[in-house]
Amino acid sequence: MLEIENLEVSYGSIKALHGVSLKVPQGSIVTLIGANGAGKSTTLRAISGLIKARGGSVKYDGEDVTNLPAHKIVAKGLCHVPEGRMVFANLTVEENLRMGAYLRNDKAGIAEDMEFSFQMFPRLKERIHQAAGTMSGGEQQMLAIARSIMSKPRCLMLDEPSLGIAPMLVRSIFEQIVAINKERGITILLVEQNANLALAISQHGYVLETGKILLADSSEALRKNPQVREAYLGG
């Protein structure tokens, strides 16, 4: 569904990605793990059109979408939940969800998906009229995920959904990520520092190191790989 080939990105004269290639098959959860500064977020930002790729290509559904502006990529059903959540702090939970559905005009469908979001994260319903910026980090992450679902994506890219969130909430958020994948058939590309968790719910994994793909294997195999165990899974 998503095919990245030889993606190259530079910040000024500093190369951040040296030809990253990865594949996300339809219906799967694929994870991209790696240390801080390895280029995980950069990869996602280049795919979703937030930054320009210097070289390489991004194919989505067989179509070349390399360097399209971000708003056009969303319109194609490829949605990016950015690092740091980026909820609209002064807008209410409801307005944030409506922003997620910005490109849609089917009122009934939007109402239905909003209901689905509340089933997924009942906490959001309790806070429907609250300004998003006043919620906890975990709640904001739930909102960011729910907001992305509102755009009716076929493929979702999640950037560090566990970052800075209470462990209790992390578990429930990851359960919902699996549910989104299973029940709604949404393909997921998950970027995580918490490699344990990410490899547990994904079918396939890539290990990124200083802008290059170091390893690519099934998640199962990566979990057993001594190199991965030592560097990312705590021995």
Next chain:
Amino acid sequence: MSQFLQQLLNGLFLGSIYALIALGYTMVYGVLRFINFAHGDVFMLGAFTGLYVNKLLAPVLAALPWPVAILIVLVLSMAICAALGILIEWLAYRPLRDKPRLNVLITAIGVSLLIEYTGQLVFGATQRPFPAIIPKVNVGGLGGLTVTMTQVIVAVTAVALMIGLRFIVMKTKMGMAMRALSLNPTASSLMGVNNSVVISFTFGLGSALAAAGGILYASLYPSIEPFMGILPGLKAFVAAVLGGIGNIPGAALGGLIIGVTETLVAGYSDVLGIPSGYRDGVAFVILILILLFKPSGLLGKVEREKV
């Protein structure tokens, strides 16, 4: 007492015009985080557009009842200036979108000068009388207060436009996109918002309000010239800062406060011992005070976000 009320009333009328201009400053700041110093000149262009629209359509307008004629002049001028505002952004500011903010700010000053001197070339440097579209009658008032028809129209139009603006910003999809963009442009583009379109819309909206302000101002003080936008523009900018830059109700409140304070200082100059010529300085004293004591403005929030 009645003199005080009269001054207060006059100040509110003037302030409502400052408010209309201030809204444009604050909205553009909201989406682009820079002060469009050419905004006061769009206000001037609004007055001249009103003058020419009125001239060109004179035969048609003469046959219509005056409230309809005003509405036509107002709406047409607002539309023309909205287009001009969008053009200014497209030509001058858009190419600098990813450049440091200071570049854009300096460009804005350049655009302002360009409009002023082009205005001098095209409209002439002399004062031009603004046509009395609104009948010069007193509608009287309570307790010896004088209110002219012009003032009534100014107040009604300003209030109607502010209600309209509030509706657009709070209830429409475009308004929500404006708010989202001002909070986080990256996130709004990830929601599928074409930020450039929203920015154009914001410039159009702000310019339309400035144009309305220009026509209303020219109706109160019916003599216009290409540099008329400088002072009201600066005062409206102060109003926007006073209310909390980026905050829409704040800009309206700031405009009213500046208008009232300025009128009161001028009206009570003998009591206060301040020559009435200093009225134009009032706004800037307020600016210094607000920057000293509450830089975020009356309604502005200190930007704080949980990460």
